[in-house]
Amino acid sequence: MIDTLKSVSLPEGAEITLRLAGPLPRALAWFVDFMLRLFLTASLPALFTWLGKAGEGAYFLAIFVMWELYPILFEALWNGATPGKKALGIAVVNADGTPLRWPAAILRNVLRAADMLPIGYMVGLTSMAMDRQFRRLGDLAAGTIVIHREAATPRKGARRGQAQPVRPLAPAIALTALEQRAVLDFAERRATWSAERGEELAGLAAPLVAGLEGPAAVARLEAVAAALVERR
Amino acid sequence: MNEIEFAARHEAEWSELATAVEKRSATDAREVPRRFRRAVAELAVARDRQYRTSLLDRLHALVVAAHFAVHGARAGTRRSAIGTLWRFFVEEFPAEARRQWPFLAASAATFFGPFLGAIVALQFFPDFVYYLVSPDALANFQSMYDPANPRFGAGREVDTDVMMFGFYIANNVRIDLQCLAGGVFFGLGTLAALLYNGIFLGAIAGHLTQIGYGRVFWGFVAGHSAPELLGVVLSGAAGLMIGYALVAPGRVSRMVALRERGRQATTLIYGAALFTSGAAVIEAFWSSRASIPFEAKLAFGAATALLTLSLLFLGGRRGP
Numbered sequence: 144m145i146d147t148l149k150s151v152s153l154p155e156g157a158e159i160t161l162r163l164a165g166p167l168p169r170a171l172a173w174f175v176d177f178m179l180r181l182f183l184t185a186s187l188p189a190l191f192t193w194l195g196k197a198g199e200g201a202y203f204l205a206i207f208v209m210w211e212l213y214p215i216l217f218e219a220l221w222n223g224a225t226p227g228k229k230a231l232g233i234a235v236v237n238a239d240g241t242p243l244r245w246p247a248a249i250l251r252n253v254l255r256a257a258d259m260l261p262i263g264y265m266v267g268l269t270s271m272a273m274d275r276q277f278r279r280l281g282d283l284a285a286g287t288i289v290i291h292r293e294a295a296t297p298r299k300g301a302r303r304g305q306a307q308p309v310r311p312l313a314p315a316i317a318l319t320a321l322e323q324r325a326v327l328d329f330a331e332r333r334a335t336w337s338a339e340r341g342e343e344l345a346g347l348a349a350p351l352v353a354g355l356e357g358p359a360a361v362a363r364l365e366a367v368a369a370a371l372v373e374r375r
Numbered sequence: 376m377n378e379i380e381f382a383a384r385h386e387a388e389w390s391e392l393a394t395a396v397e398k399r400s401a402t403d404a405r406e407v408p409r410r411f412r413r414a415v416a417e418l419a420v421a422r423d424r425q426y427r428t429s430l431l432d433r434l435h436a437l438v439v440a441a442h443f444a445v446h447g448a449r450a451g452t453r454r455s456a457i458g459t460l461w462r463f464f465v466e467e468f469p470a471e472a473r474r475q476w477p478f479l480a481a482s483a484a485t486f487f488g489p490f491l492g493a494i495v496a497l498q499f500f501p502d503f504v505y506y507l508v509s510p511d512a513l514a515n516f517q518s519m520y521d522p523a524n525p526r527f528g529a530g531r532e533v534d535t536d537v538m539m540f541g542f543y544i545a546n547n548v549r550i551d552l553q554c555l556a557g558g559v560f561f562g563l564g565t566l567a568a569l570l571y572n573g574i575f576l577g578a579i580a581g582h583l584t585q586i587g588y589g590r591v592f593w594g595f596v597a598g599h600s601a602p603e604l605l606g607v608v609l610s611g612a613a614g615l616m617i618g619y620a621l622v623a624p625g626r627v628s629r630m631v632a633l634r635e636r637g638r639q640a641t642t643l644i645y646g647a648a649l650f651t652s653g654a655a656v657i658e659a660f661w662s663s664r665a666s667i668p669f670e671a672k673l674a675f676g677a678a679t680a681l682l683t684l685s686l687l688f689l690g691g692r693r694g695p
Contacts, residue, residue: 250637
């Protein structure tokens with residue numbers, strides 16, 4: 144089974160869930176980086192020509208920095224993300240959920256040379272396909288994973304609670320924790336569905352909406368959710 | 376306290392922590408860990424009380440971001456960067472390299488065996504070189520080290536040196552990378568890269584010596600050969616360590632062995648990077664000077680070799 148979630152226990156006592164990034168966002172991030180580096184590399188000669196032969200050396204050096212050191216420097220110094228990874232909202236972290244440091248950043252990028260073989264990251268892709276955590280060979284050796292980063296502040300325009308206050312109504316039957324969660328999720332995500340879909344879903348909670356149909360069932364379920372929110 | 380009251384009471388605190396970890400400036404840095412731990416506790420409470428999913432998600436995202444901010448913070452070091460680098464170079468690196476001596480020995484043998492073998496063999500069977508190197512490449516090298524060639528004349532300018540420096544870095548690092556990355560194919564890639572480069576370089580050196588270009592060639596390579604070849608051997612050793620972890624992981628899984636060996640190998644990689652870039656400096660700014668007499672170049676080469684080897688064998692013996 145493919146599970147893109149990885150649980151990590153923090154020393155502070157909480158368990159956090161990291162969302163692993165699969166081959167597609169990583170390939171896209173690589174492509175963004177590739178285009179960026181291609182652009183920079185192509186614009187470098189203009190910068191260096193006036194230096195003459197020394198400029199040529201500076202160019203070789205800049206190419207080397209750009210293609211070999213770029214991922215190492217960015218991942219070690221910039222929270223585990225190259226500009227491409229940043230753009231895609233992904234980052235490299237150690238498997239235990241701690242931020243990346245120099246040794247791991249160097250090792251995973253040095254072994255990139257093996258992952259790129261024979262063409263187009265075939266080895267890396269094969270390794271990612273066979274590993275539960277989408278790790279390429281460099282990740283396996285360095286003990287790193289690539290995850291999606293979430294912002295600490297909620298996004299603007301994120302879904303809110305109900306628009307108009309609903310009169311709470313205690314559920315007629317005792318609900319398990321999972322059922323309570325389902326009812327709460329229903330009320331929260333109600334606004335993102337069409338009315339028909341909402342009614343169809345509300346109808347599934349038969350014991351709660353006994354006898355009701357259509358909009359009335361939805362209203363009943365929202366009332367129950369309101370009661371759950373207000374419970375102590 | 377119900378869910379709404381809970382969220383309202385902590386709202387200000389959460390958004391403050393969020394700003395602090397995202398902007399890294401808003402709050403006093405010493406406050407952040409304390410607030411982080413409080414957010415962790417609040418997440419646990421919210422989970423236990425089965426609060427709304429959106430509230431849990433938000434708290435979780437906050438805790439994850441704060442976790443990376445707190446554990447990613449770098450403490451100010453008391454030693455300067457130069458001091459740390461120096462200490463690593465003369466103490467930690469040689470000690471670690473000696474600890475991994477079987478890999479260093481295997482890497483050195485794989486490289487120097489064919490290298491020396493090719494040199495000696497070509498003195499007695501000169502034509503054998505055509506089995507090892509293509510005639511084109513050979514002609515190229517031959518013209519490069521021709522004593523009559525004005526390329527290594529005194530007229531070479533400083534800016535050409537800078538150009539060659541860039542070129543040497545790029546080229547030598549490519550060889551080092553081949554040796555390293557080949558390790559993940561059970562070490563076979565490393566062995567192949569070491570063998571290939573050993574045979575190739577040995578064939579070139581042997582051939583040039585045999586046809587009488589030895590003075591130019593050995594004069595050119597003397598200065599930088601020790602650090603450069605040590606860089607290759609160190610990369611090879613690091614590659615072999617990675618390969619060995621896969622071939623013979625011991626009493627742990629291959630994954631664990633790979634990570635363990637990989638961590639140890641990074642020290643050798645640092646060393647290889649330092650030696651390789653040092654060699655490129657010498658190669659570009661000293662070795663190519665035709666104005667320096669052959670004897671001085673040999674003496675300088677012997678000195679760098681002595682320095683390199685004594686660093687490797689004697690450095691870091693005193694203990695920290």
